[in-house]
Amino acid sequence: MSVREVAALLRETGPALVLTGAGLSTESGIPDYRGPDGNRRVTPMSHQEFTATSEARQRYWARSFIGWQRFSAAEPNDGHLAVTDLQRAGALGAVITQNVDGLHQDAGTREVIELHGSLAEVVCLTCEGRVDRGLLQALMDDANPGFASRALGSVVDGSRVSSQIRPDGDIVLADEAVTTFVTPRCLACDADTLKPDVVFFGGAVPKPRVEQCYALTEAASALVVLGSSLKVMSGYRFVRRAAARGIPVVVITRGPTRGDAETTHRIDAPLGVTLAALTRAVGAQVA
Known part of the structure; x- marks a missing residue:
């Protein structure tokens, strides 16, 4: 054709x-989740995993905090x-x-x-309050001084290569690199159940x-x-x-x-x- x-x-x-x-x-x-052959290259965090534990949400937000810097700069x-x-x-x-x-x-x-949905908006799963992703990024930056340089220094490629970032703004970071990350909390109800307003896999x-x-x-x-x-x-x-x-x-x-x-x-x-x-x-x- x-x-x-x-x-x-x-x-x-x-x-x-x-x-x-x-x-x-x-x-x-x-990069997308799959290569030209249609096979999945990476496995994204699922809705069930994200909602199950505070640790899973800490892992997601730590990785997304790093990934957002590149993701939001895409044109x-x-x-x-x-x-x-x-x-x-x-x-x-x-x-x-x-x-x-x-x-x-x-x-x-x-x-x-x-x-x-859109990564530009974040919703609280507890009270349904909303916050702009750019504002949340600034709040996470204030709560986690020096985290970006420490996390990027903990992996060989610094997670800067395009193969690491994902369509949902997530990246690859070792679990040990995220244990000190302070998870963002809802500005309205203080719960740690903030989630990007997007449909995760399984949602x-x-x-x-x-x-x-x-x-x-x-x-x-x-x-x-x-x-x-x-x-x-x-x-x-x-x-x-x-x-x-x-x-x-x-x-x-x-x-x-x-x-x-x-x-x-x-x-x-x-x-x-x-x-x-x-x-x-x-x-x-x-x-």
Whole structure:
């Protein structure tokens, strides 16, 4: 399948619904959980593990405290910018993203539904109080002077290499490096149950959000999947729904996907250069 064929489809169908995954953000320096072969490279902390003990939350926040410095500095790449351009050209419509990095919004994309939430917000599981992640970072910095330099010095690569950071802002640190970390507490109720407002593995996407995405899928003229292996059902279910309704499904990503049987148009290629080419093709046709 060629870029020009996909461009022709988008011109024929009108604004397509978009589903994006972690593969779209890899060119921004945020590696995904799986390699091009679809196999998981790292195992993220699960919802059950995070909520089970204070020690698990201490481990998560210590690692996230370090990872946030790099994660929050990531900028939209050519793929994100192309999605915005294609939206402005009328080829793409609303975007359902499985990513929690906010890079679509930073690129100027409109109508973004964050399926798994956003790392920019933190919620207390005890009282439901909320705090901005940037403010929480500053509070953790004050409560843990010198922790970053000690923790980064405790591992050979300093956890600075891109293979260490994860799509949820977590990184790899040895357990012994986090035992002195002071876990952040809720500003309202003082509980140590603060959690980024994202759906961890094993958690459930809020039902109203799922229903909103189903409604968008059923009304779509086409569904375009970008940078997702569709291994996780939370995103794959929309591909299944679209295919069941006879809606064309375009997939642009590296490697095989779980939804290959439901795909009508498939491009196995890097996202940035491919979406830039698609923008040019659509622009040439629109003009």
